[in-house]
Amino acid sequence: MPSSTSSSSSRGWWPTWLACAAIAVVCVAVVEWHWRRAGYVPGILDSPQLWSIERDRVDSTDKIPLVLLGASRIEFGIDMPVLRERLPKYAPIMLAQNAHYPLAVLRDLAEDEHFRGVVIVDIEPRGLYKAYFDLQQPLVDYYRRQWSPAWRVHRLLLNTWQQTAVVSNPDRDPVAIIKRKLAHELPQPPEYVRFYTDRSGDADYQKIDIQAARRHFSALIAARNGNLKADVAPEPWLADLADVIEWTRRIDARGGRVVFYQSPTSGQVRDVERKMHPSALYWDRFAALVPDSIDGLTDPVLSSFEEPDYSHIDYREKPAYTKALVDELVRRKIVQP
Numbered sequence: 001m002p003s004s005t006s007s008s009s010s011r012g013w014w015p016t017w018l019a020c021a022a023i024a025v026v027c028v029a030v031v032e033w034h035w036r037r038a039g040y041v042p043g044i045l046d047s048p049q050l051w052s053i054e055r056d057r058v059d060s061t062d063k064i065p066l067v068l069l070g071a072s073r074i075e076f077g078i079d080m081p082v083l084r085e086r087l088p089k090y091a092p093i094m095l096a097q098n099a100h101y102p103l104a105v106l107r108d109l110a111e112d113e114h115f116r117g118v119v120i121v122d123i124e125p126r127g128l129y130k131a132y133f134d135l136q137q138p139l140v141d142y143y144r145r146q147w148s149p150a151w152r153v154h155r156l157l158l159n160t161w162q163q164t165a166v167v168s169n170p171d172r173d174p175v176a177i178i179k180r181k182l183a184h185e186l187p188q189p190p191e192y193v194r195f196y197t198d199r200s201g202d203a204d205y206q207k208i209d210i211q212a213a214r215r216h217f218s219a220l221i222a223a224r225n226g227n228l229k230a231d232v233a234p235e236p237w238l239a240d241l242a243d244v245i246e247w248t249r250r251i252d253a254r255g256g257r258v259v260f261y262q263s264p265t266s267g268q269v270r271d272v273e274r275k276m277h278p279s280a281l282y283w284d285r286f287a288a289l290v291p292d293s294i295d296g297l298t299d300p301v302l303s304s305f306e307e308p309d310y311s312h313i314d315y316r317e318k319p320a321y322t323k324a325l326v327d328e329l330v331r332r333k334i335v336q337p
Contacts, residue, residue: 069102070122110247125277202315267310
């Protein structure tokens with residue numbers, strides 16, 4: 001016979017648990033209010049799981065995959081809604097990764113016998129160094145070895161949480177606040193880059209001191225490339241690209257298309273790149289060996305866009321910039337409107 005004392009004791013705990021839950025909700029709400037009042041907004045945090053969701057779409061879409069490879073310039077510069085509107089036959093898929101050159105993913109697509117889509121590879125001569133071929137290989141390895149339906153469900157739920165609450169960012173939760181207080185660290189200012197579930201990002205340069213950013217970036221480039229000489233001479237550089245040319249050929253042979261795109265830059269970033277890798281010795285020679293290439297540094301329309309930090313497009317310019325790139329792709333018959 002069940003003990004009435006035990007049953008009463010169990011029922012007596014419910015008010016305590018409910019009170020604890022209510023206190024926790026109030027604490028989270030207060031912290032959320034604090035961050036929003038300081039100018040922070042919810043935002044997606046990138047991860048191998050989020051990348052893998054997009055990689056799945058390469059093989060599952062009913063449309064022609066339009067795969068975007070590169071680093072931050074294409075990740076922050078391309079307006080995905082504009083691509084979907086202007087190219088309805090295609091499914092834009094963002095597989096770029098900030099601060100990492102993309103050739104490992106191009107290799108993976110070449111090895112995928114089912115892939116027959118279009119690939120835009122945003123890259124400059126430095127990014128074609130053989131030493132950088134494997135920078136995005138960890139993403140490919142994760143997708144091939146660890147990605148699973150369970151991780152997909154986990155990431156989709158996490159997307160909802162991150163889109164809803166500022167405190168979903170680990171740097172904004174109460175424990176992180178306490179740790180920074182104890183360490184006497186100043187809180188980070190609101191992020192000027194905001195990511196979305198399709199892995200594209202908006203860079204808002206009105207949120208930072210542009211002149212200070214330019215001075216810092218210019219000093220960094222000058223310190224790293226003081227002699228303004230390429231790390232690899234033209235002849236060995238071109239010889240190392242035999243594999244890249246072969247990956248491109250394999251995709252083209254299956255009915256796909258690969259276009260190498262050097263996105264526009266300005267100021268000291270552009271000047272240093274031109275001095276280190278003269279077009280006649282680097283980009284032009286590579287472009288002559290691949291079926292499709294676009295040089296945004298010399299294209300009169302694409303090169304007319306301003307990069308506030310000399311390297312990236314402000315999000316307000318993304319729609320016009322994306323339309324200009326689409327127009328060039330259509331003009332060259334790489335894609336069909």
